[in-house]
Amino acid sequence: MPRLKINVAGLELSNPTVLASGILGDEASLLRRAAYSGFGAVTTKSFTIEPRKGYKTPIVAKVKAGLINAVGLTNPGYIAIKDIVKNAKVPGVPIVVSLAGSSVDEFHRMAVYADEAGADAVELNLSCPHVKKMGMEIGHDPIYVAKIVGDIKGSITKPLFIKIGLSDNYMDVVGRALDKGADGVTAINTVRGIAIDVYAKRPILSNIYGGLSGPAIHPIATRIIYEIYAEYRASIIGTGGVEDWRDAVEFILAGASAIGIGTSITIRGLGIAKEVVEGIKRYMDNEGFKKLEDMIGYVHKT
Ligand SMILES: Cc1cc2nc3c(=O)[nH]c(=O)nc-3n(C[C@H](O)[C@H](O)[C@H](O)COP(=O)(O)O)c2cc1C
Secondary structure, X not given: OHXXXXXXXXXXXXXXXXEOOOOOOOOHHHHHHHHHOOOOEEEOOOEOOOOEOOOOOOOEEEEOOEEEEOOOOXXXXXXXXXXXXXXXOEOOEOEEEEEOOOOHHHHHHHHHHHHHOOOOEEEEEOOOOOXXXXXXXXXXXXHHHHHHHHHHHOOOOOOEEEEEOOOOOHHXXXXXXXXXXXXXXXXXXXXXXXXXXXXXXEEXXXXXXXXXXXXXXXXXXXXXXXXXXXXXXXXXXXXXXXXXXXXXXXXXHHOOOEEEEOHHXXXXXXXXXHHHHHHHHHHHHHHOOOOHHHHOOHHHOX
16 A cells, blocks of 8 residues: 555654554564554553563553553563564564663663664653653653653664653653654653542552543544644654544644554454554545645644
């Protein structure tokens, strides 16, 4: 589908759909299955320096318009990246390796390792809303984010993405990261929330707080994509509540070059990538768009 090919910050995708981080865990076989099911790229679970068991169950709660999860960054530690990348590789489907460090040095070590292990891109998780000393606790600080990005940028050869979430100053964070050489932005991660069991009369998740994902966050993600594109014309992987081609097209018109899909896979299965791609294609035919690039950020022209 040449019309749907897209270069996102140096990452060549055969179509704009990207498996979002964490949805299928860290098993190479599942990433490979996602790649064969039609995703243009797949993202790994976020890796940390040390292995993490994650939180006690319950770790996921269904809420009205999505999910609240606090998995706790369960992963086998960054040394596993090499095997996972090797075993998950499918020709023509880039692998984005997601990393969650708690310091400049941790991010640096993992990014260099992932780069050498064959990752096609590195994504810094600066936005997980429910793990202490990581994610959003680091990612809300523009100066610190600039330090992390600046430190990694000259040391790896692959495109570097920062993954942001909803915070008061995400525009500043993105601006400084781009200044320091970040190639692209993944927006957004889950949004901190709580679900309460009214009969047990306590929070459902063992961690109390979790990250809200799914349709509930789609308009928030659209706003953030819109603002980042308006200000910086950055390459954006728009993520948050994409359930069908219309949601994906909204992101593209707002400024996204690619579309991350997560929660809806848990409801609709991996076939959603092909459905979204087919839908985008039909939309392009009907609306007279010859190639995807022509659609990116179109609302800013009108
Ligand atoms: C169960 C679950 C686990 C997740 N794990 C990660 C993770 O390890 N790293 C990360 O950057 N994002 C993680 N996310 C966030 C997703 O990648 C995505 O940004 C978010 O869910 C919004 O997209 P969606 O509404 O399509 O799910 C996770 C989301 C869910 C639901």
